[in-house]
Amino acid sequence: MHGQKQQENAQSRIRVLVAKPGLDGHDRGAKVIARALRDAGFEVVYTGLHQTPEMVVNAAVEEDVHVVGLSILSGAHNALVPEVVAGLKKAGLTDALLVVGGIIPDEDIPFLKQQGVHMVFTPGAGLGEVVDYIKANAPSRS
Amino acid sequence: MSKGKTEGNDMEKIKKAQADWEKKLKASEAKKPPRSVRFTTLSDMEVPLLSTPADLEADGFDYLRDVGFPGEYPYTRGVQSNMYRGKLWTMRQFAGFGSAEDTNKRFKMLLAQGQMGLSTAFDMPTLMGYDADSPKGKGEVGKCGVSVCSIDDMEKLFEGINLGEVTTSMTINGPAIVILAMYLALAEKQGVRPEDVKGTLQNDILKEYIAQKEWVVPVKPAVSFVTDTIEYCSKLYPNWNTVSISGYHIREAGATAVQELAFTLADGLAYVEDCIARGMKVDDFAPRLSFFFDVHNDFFEEIAKFRAARRIWARMMRERYKAEDPRSWMLRTHAQTAGVSLTAQQPYNNIVRVAVQAMAGILGGTNSLHTNSMDETLALPTDESVMIALRTQQIIAEESGVGNVVDPFGGSYFMETLTNRVERDALAYIQKIDDMGGMVAAIEKGFPQSEIANSAYHFQRQLERNEKIMVGVNKYQAKEEKRSLNTLYIDRSVEKSQVEKLAELRRKRNKPAYDQAIRQVREAAENGKNLCGPIVEAVKAYATLQEVCDTLRSVFGEYREAGSF
Numbered sequence: 001m002h003g004q005k006q007q008e009n010a011q012s013r014i015r016v017l018v019a020k021p022g023l024d025g026h027d028r029g030a031k032v033i034a035r036a037l038r039d040a041g042f043e044v045v046y047t048g049l050h051q052t053p054e055m056v057v058n059a060a061v062e063e064d065v066h067v068v069g070l071s072i073l074s075g076a077h078n079a080l081v082p083e084v085v086a087g088l089k090k091a092g093l094t095d096a097l098l099v100v101g102g103i104i105p106d107e108d109i110p111f112l113k114q115q116g117v118h119m120v121f122t123p124g125a126g127l128g129e130v131v132d133y134i135k136a137n138a139p140s141r142s
Numbered sequence: 143m144s145k146g147k148t149e150g151n152d153m154e155k156i157k158k159a160q161a162d163w164e165k166k167l168k169a170s171e172a173k174k175p176p177r178s179v180r181f182t183t184l185s186d187m188e189v190p191l192l193s194t195p196a197d198l199e200a201d202g203f204d205y206l207r208d209v210g211f212p213g214e215y216p217y218t219r220g221v222q223s224n225m226y227r228g229k230l231w232t233m234r235q236f237a238g239f240g241s242a243e244d245t246n247k248r249f250k251m252l253l254a255q256g257q258m259g260l261s262t263a264f265d266m267p268t269l270m271g272y273d274a275d276s277p278k279g280k281g282e283v284g285k286c287g288v289s290v291c292s293i294d295d296m297e298k299l300f301e302g303i304n305l306g307e308v309t310t311s312m313t314i315n316g317p318a319i320v321i322l323a324m325y326l327a328l329a330e331k332q333g334v335r336p337e338d339v340k341g342t343l344q345n346d347i348l349k350e351y352i353a354q355k356e357w358v359v360p361v362k363p364a365v366s367f368v369t370d371t372i373e374y375c376s377k378l379y380p381n382w383n384t385v386s387i388s389g390y391h392i393r394e395a396g397a398t399a400v401q402e403l404a405f406t407l408a409d410g411l412a413y414v415e416d417c418i419a420r421g422m423k424v425d426d427f428a429p430r431l432s433f434f435f436d437v438h439n440d441f442f443e444e445i446a447k448f449r450a451a452r453r454i455w456a457r458m459m460r461e462r463y464k465a466e467d468p469r470s471w472m473l474r475t476h477a478q479t480a481g482v483s484l485t486a487q488q489p490y491n492n493i494v495r496v497a498v499q500a501m502a503g504i505l506g507g508t509n510s511l512h513t514n515s516m517d518e519t520l521a522l523p524t525d526e527s528v529m530i531a532l533r534t535q536q537i538i539a540e541e542s543g544v545g546n547v548v549d550p551f552g553g554s555y556f557m558e559t560l561t562n563r564v565e566r567d568a569l570a571y572i573q574k575i576d577d578m579g580g581m582v583a584a585i586e587k588g589f590p591q592s593e594i595a596n597s598a599y600h601f602q603r604q605l606e607r608n609e610k611i612m613v614g615v616n617k618y619q620a621k622e623e624k625r626s627l628n629t630l631y632i633d634r635s636v637e638k639s640q641v642e643k644l645a646e647l648r649r650k651r652n653k654p655a656y657d658q659a660i661r662q663v664r665e666a667a668e669n670g671k672n673l674c675g676p677i678v679e680a681v682k683a684y685a686t687l688q689e690v691c692d693t694l695r696s697v698f699g700e701y702r703e704a705g706s707f
Contacts, residue, residue, distance in 0.1 A: 018707075022282055023266040025355030028395045028482075031595050032602045034707040048705025049355050050270070052278065074266050075521070075632065079281020105521060105629060123486040123519050124615045127606055 014138045016067040019047040019056040021084060024074035029101060033069065036127040042067075042134070053080055057087030065096060066138045072102040078111060085116045095139040101125070157196050167191075184440035184610070185398035186600070187563070193555035201562050208453070209558070212548045216456040218449050218561070219549035220507040221472040226545035232510035233535045234311060234476065238263030238288035239522045240636045242298035245288040249303065251525060255532060259341070261311040261512065262299070263287035264321070269356040271317040271691030274640030284636035286522070287313075291640065292647055292686045296324040297331075306334035310341035311386070311476070316358035318345040319367045320690045323677040326379065342383035342432055342476070345371055348409040348581055352590045354391035355703070358691050361582055363698040367673065369416045374674035376427045383432040385413060386476065392590070393436035394482045396598020399447045400564055402436060404571030405581075405590045407454055411572070412581040414463055424463045428470035437503035437511075438480040439495065442560055445551055448506030450565040451475070454572075477508035484519045487614035489627055492516035497534050504544055505551060511535060521629035588706065595707060644686065651684035659683035660693055667697040 018034045020027060027049055038044045045063045047056060060068050068088065072080060081100060088096060100112060101121040109120050119133055149155065182188050190197070210216060213223030222228055235257055237248045249260050264287040267279030273291040274283045283289050290296055300310075305328065314321045322343050329339045347364040350357050357364065372384045389397075389406035397405065410431060417427050435451065437444050455473035459465040479499035484492040493516050500513050513531040515523030523531070539545055551557040578584045585591070604610040611617045659680040666676045673694075680690055 023270045023272070023279055023356070024282070024286075025266075025269075025350075027355060028598050031707040032396075032599050035595075035599050036602070044707075046705045046707045048703055050278075074282050075285035076266075076281035079634070103519065103521070105631075124612075126616075127602060 013043075014041075014067065014134065015043045015045070015063055015065040016069060016134065016138075017045050017047065017056070017060050017063060017065040018069045018071065019051055019059065019084075020049050020071050021051050021053055021056050021080045022072065022074055022076045023050055024072060024076065025049055026073040026102075027071070029073070030071035033071070033101065033127070033130060036131060037134070040131040040135075053083035053087055056084050057091055057093075060088060060093055060096065061091045065093075066141060067097045067099065067134055070098075070100045070102075072100065072104070075103065077102070077104055078108060081112055081117060082115050089116075095141070097134065097138050099130075099133070101130070151195075153195065153199060156194060160194055160196060183399070183443040184438055185400060185443060185597075186604070187398075187400075187443065189442075189560070190556070193559055195555060197555055197559045201559055203558060203562075205553075208562070209552055215460070215468065215471055217452040217472055219552050221452065221474055221509065225507065225548040226504070226539075227548075230539050230545060231504060231508055231535075232258045232309070232476075233532060233539075234259040234261045234510050234512055235528060235532055236261040236263050236311075236313065236478070236512050237528070238265075239286075239630065240284040240288065240632050241639065242288055242290060242295045243301075244284075244636075246299055246301050246303075248525070248528075249300075252528070252532070253303075253308070255529065256536065257532060259309040259311065259510070260303070262313060264312075264314050265289045266356070268321075268687060269314060269316065271320070271358040271688060271695075273644055273686050273688035274637060275644050276688060281634075281637075283640055284632050289636065289640050290321065290324070290687065291644055292684060293324045293327055293681045294643070294647060294684070296321075296328050300328060304334070305329040305332055306338040308341075311344070312341070313344045315344055315347050315350045315354070316356055316364065317687055317691050318343050318347075319371055319673060320677055320681065320687050322371055322375075323674065323681045324687075327678055327682050336379050337381055339379050340381045342386045343371065344386045344388060344434070346385055346388045346409060346434075348412060348585065349388050349391055349406070351585045351701070351703075352392055352405060352409075353395035353397070353594060357701045359694055359698040360701045361585055363694075364701075365412065365416050365582060366670075367694075368413055369420055370672045370674050372413070372417055372427050372430070373420065373422060373672055376422070376430060380430075382430065384427070384430050386432050386434045387413070388434040390434050390436045390478055392594065393438060394480065395594050396601065397594045398597050399438065399440070399443050400567040401571065401590075401593055401597060403447050403451055403454075403564065404568040404575075405594075406433065406435070407451065407458070407568065408572050408575045408581045408584070410455065411458060411462075414459075415580065418463070424459070424465045425467040425470050428459060428463075428465055429467060429472075433473055433475035435475055435477050435508070436480050437477045437499040437506070437508070439483050439499065441498065441502045442551075442557065443564070444499070444502040445506040446557060446560040446564045448475070448477075448503070448508060449549075449551075449557075449561045450568060452507070453561075454565055454568060474509050476510040476512070477503040477506070478512040479503070479514045481514055481518055483612075484514060484516070485612055485614050486519045487623055488620055489516050489520065491614055492519070493530060493534070496531060497538070500534055500538055501542075501544065504538060505549075507549060517627050517629055520627060522632070524628060524630050527627075588704070592706070647684055647686070655683045656680075656685055660685055660689060663690060663693050664697060667694055
């Protein structure tokens with residue numbers, strides 16, 4: 001019990017932004033992931049729908065998040081992700097862990113990784129998998 | 143065989159025999175326990191091992207009152223008296239991607255393959271009322287559907303197709319009034335008589351705020367746009383289905399079967415009330431309201447849902463709104479297999495899922511059906527996978543024999559009690575929404591949205607614990623998954639060419655005529671007049687989708703959703 005408490009405290013310092021860039025309204029996945037991350041002890045901020053890359057970057061900076069998670073199911077990832085990456089870089093949030101989830105064809109994943117995305121989760125990925133990945137890879141900041 | 147009441151139908155004897163049987167069952171299960179402690183539907187409703195006449199009796203089952211005959215009130219068994227013997231369900235595959243020309247080709251392919259009606263998918267910018275050159279839609283033009291920015295695009299979309307000879311369904315909601323105006327203006331240009339313009343506009347804005355999340359203005363003015371189109375079409379286009387009240391997106395967003403049913407019907411009731419409040423007579427518009435439900439994996443639950451839907455709607459329309467025309471009582475519905483049930487893993491398995499779901503939709507008595515393609519969880523479907531999906535329906539229709547019989551599950555102890563239960567649970571939700579002041583108020587409180595999010599999360603947790611199974615995802619996984627499917631790829635050239643076409647349209651159009659038409663849209667909006675006529679004139683003057691929507695946004699404001707989860 002005591003150990004679990006400590007673990008929760010440690011995790012509560014990980015702040016995650018769950019964002020929906022573009023006009024895509026499919027928010028089931030984003031909301032489920034946001035809840036799962038919150039239940040896993042992270043601090044979660046959800047942007048809501050229809051965000052421009054600029055709005056996503058602003059929210060990430062404002063909340064000083066460790067992790068930016070983009071949920072994209074509209075096929076617009078190749079256009080939107082590079083803009084978010086460029087914005088984060090420009091804003092100096094260079095150590096944030098950037099993950100993308102959604103309908104991402106396998107052949108697009110190398111391009112996204114080359115852009116600076118650390119991990120892409122596609123349909124069928126488990127909640128535990130996402131939680132574990134973030135725990136293991138979120139940057140430690142004081 | 144002797145006629146009349148036989149001993150085997152004596153309820154007391156049945157109950158006694160059942161009690162004896164249950165003892166034996168217990169003994170046998172003590173030796174060999176069931177595979178699971180709970181057996182539930184996909185929506186997590188516990189189902190009995192066996193249903194008997196005693197269950198029907200306990201439910202107060204009344205055949206004539208609750209089930210009756212097909213084509214007759216309360217339509218539990220279907221809306222036509224001979225159902226698919228008279229006419230098969232309409233096989234209508236939803237299609238739309240890239241440019242209007244690309245989609246036109248797919249439409250012609252589907253018609254040539256025996257499809258009976260068209261169904262149009264629009265891209266995200268179009269669904270939100272933005273043109274292809276808006277920075278908001280960067281990267282999304284032509285991706286999830288076809289980009290339609292002006293009457294020129296609409297013309298290219300239906301090039302070579304006589305709008306008087308096909309029925310067209312258009313899946314658009316926030317800017318539906320503008321897209322409808324383009325379609326009607328095109329039909330007029332083709333010389334089609336208004337009574338021959340047939341098809342369905344989705345135009346169900348309430349489920350957008352609940353689930354699909356593509357909108358233009360806040361809830362109340364948006365509902366009045368819907369009422370405008372109902373009023374306009376019931377006078378001028380008598381065979382056009384003005385609203386397709388949709389549970390599909392609600393279900394796909396994570397709702398249970400009961401939630402899908404309840405929220406959809408409550409949306410329908412909200413439109414009916416808005417029309418009545420505007421002074422329309424229920425029988426003048428209700429016959430043109432249609433529905434659209436999901437058909438998910440749980441075979442019996444889905445069939446029960448369709449049966450309960452027809453019964454609840456018929457009773458609501460007759461008892462609550464005093465509709466007298468039987469066509470106002472009938473819930474006519476389209477159905478689509480559940481996109482959310484498809485898996486990226488082992489995608490060929492999706493063909494089987496779709497077939498099972500399609501069968502449930504047909505046994506549930508749907509009037510029209512879209513079967514999903516196996517590759518839709520990876521991308522928009524290819525020609526080949528769309529063909530398999532269409533052939534799935536054709537095989538069911540021509541080879542399985544299910545269309546020869548009306549409502550074969552009618553009278554089943556289990557199906558009738560399940561239908562009753564789905565109905566009861568949905569009515570309890572509808573009551574709750576009524577108590578909140580109706581669906582508009584419930585949406586503003588975030589009620590259906592949070593109920594759906596809860597169900598979606600609950601299901602995901604069940605998957606994580608292997609309490610629910612998705613084959614290939616959390617059981618029977620392939621050791622090494624190779625993705626061998628070819629998928630459809632939409633490149634950015636669609637966006638570029640749409641942007642160029644828009645610039646040319648704006649350069650070429652008659653500026654004073656355009657200005658005048660937009661001014662009239664604004665005036666109608668500011669004065670609470672019906673917007674359909676002025677918008678038809680505006681699109682004829684080559685106003686673009688976004689120009690009309692921006693005019694509406696400037697009068698009514700924009701909708702913002704709180705980012706809760």
